[in-house]
Amino acid sequence: MRWTEVTVRVPAESSEAVIAALLDAGSKGVSERDDDPRQITGCLSMDDDLQDRLDILEDRLAMLPEFDLSAPLDFNIRELDDVDWATAWKQHYKPLEIGERLVIKPSWESYLGDRSRAIVDLDPGMAFGTGGHPTTRLCLECLDRYVRPGMIVADIGTGSGILAIAAARLGAMTVHATDIDSLPRKIARENVTANTLDSTVIVHEMEGFNVEAQGCDLVVANILASVIVELLPSIRSRLNSEGLFIGSGIVEERLPDVMSALESEGFDPLEIRSDDIWRAVVARCRPAD
Numbered sequence: 001m002r003w004t005e006v007t008v009r010v011p012a013e014s015s016e017a018v019i020a021a022l023l024d025a026g027s028k029g030v031s032e033r034d035d036d037p038r039q040i041t042g043c044l045s046m047d048d049d050l051q052d053r054l055d056i057l058e059d060r061l062a063m064l065p066e067f068d069l070s071a072p073l074d075f076n077i078r079e080l081d082d083v084d085w086a087t088a089w090k091q092h093y094k095p096l097e098i099g100e101r102l103v104i105k106p107s108w109e110s111y112l113g114d115r116s117r118a119i120v121d122l123d124p125g126m127a128f129g130t131g132g133h134p135t136t137r138l139c140l141e142c143l144d145r146y147v148r149p150g151m152i153v154a155d156i157g158t159g160s161g162i163l164a165i166a167a168a169r170l171g172a173m174t175v176h177a178t179d180i181d182s183l184p185r186k187i188a189r190e191n192v193t194a195n196t197l198d199s200t201v202i203v204h205e206m207e208g209f210n211v212e213a214q215g216c217d218l219v220v221a222n223i224l225a226s227v228i229v230e231l232l233p234s235i236r237s238r239l240n241s242e243g244l245f246i247g248s249g250i251v252e253e254r255l256p257d258v259m260s261a262l263e264s265e266g267f268d269p270l271e272i273r274s275d276d277i278w279r280a281v282v283a284r285c286r287p288a289d
Contacts, residue, residue: 085194099144118169138280178209225254
């Protein structure tokens with residue numbers, strides 16, 4: 001099979017949306033380079049519907065400003081062979097130590113470092129979440145700090161399942177996870193099984209998640225700021241009286257919106273973490289008067 005490589009150069013604030021668009025178009029993986037702007041590369045199979053998928057991809061990228069995200073600076077395609085793509089994107093992912101307790105290890109790599117760390121084996125496949133992107137890394141740092149043994153955790157927008165698996169490795173008793181799209185749910189389930197955590201991490205369909213993910217000690221959501229603001233009432237209702245919320249995917253200029261929504265929904269901020277233009281917030285449910 002022959003492949004078309006798609007490279008998009010985009011301001012960092014739009015990188016997650018570009019990654020999602022490439023994966024939805026059928027890319028078998030993505031690689032990221034540089035900081036701001038970021039260069040994001042994916043690969044699409046050259047079949048009869050390639051042009052349709054490219055057209056849809058370009059339309060999605062052109063719509064980014066409608067969601068308060070910057071438009072791509074460059075969009076390039078080139079033909080390459082199967083061998084190039086089969087190995088090239090994996091070269092960008094190496095074991096990554098996070099905080100004091102975690103290691104994110106691609107399934108095709110070995111880790112010879114501190115064996116006391118909790119190891120997450122991951123094959124991102126066609127789902128977002130490798131630990132390399134600042135928003136995911138910020139969430140992992142927060143989980144490393146706040147997850148305690150026996151917790152019940154919920155992961156909204158699970159992607160590859162990386163945050164759910166990390167929470168379980170850090171001692172969570174039960175982790176409920178879901179994603180709005182069926183493909184990430186499938187990939188997350190495969191990663192959960194590969195980490196032998198099927199009895200701890202449950203990747204739900206959306207309906208099941210809404211029923212089961214209740215009375216949680218911690219909810220984590222690595223999604224866009226606008227979606228966090230929209231979901232905060234339901235997130236608050238999932239948490240117990242002293243529950244914690246970790247939110248990421250928040251670009252710097254949208255942080256005030258998220259902080260205002262947290263205040264309105266009865267959260268007290270504990271911490272804000274930063275990585276380039278990205279922010280992650282940690283907040284606790286405010287005690288009842």
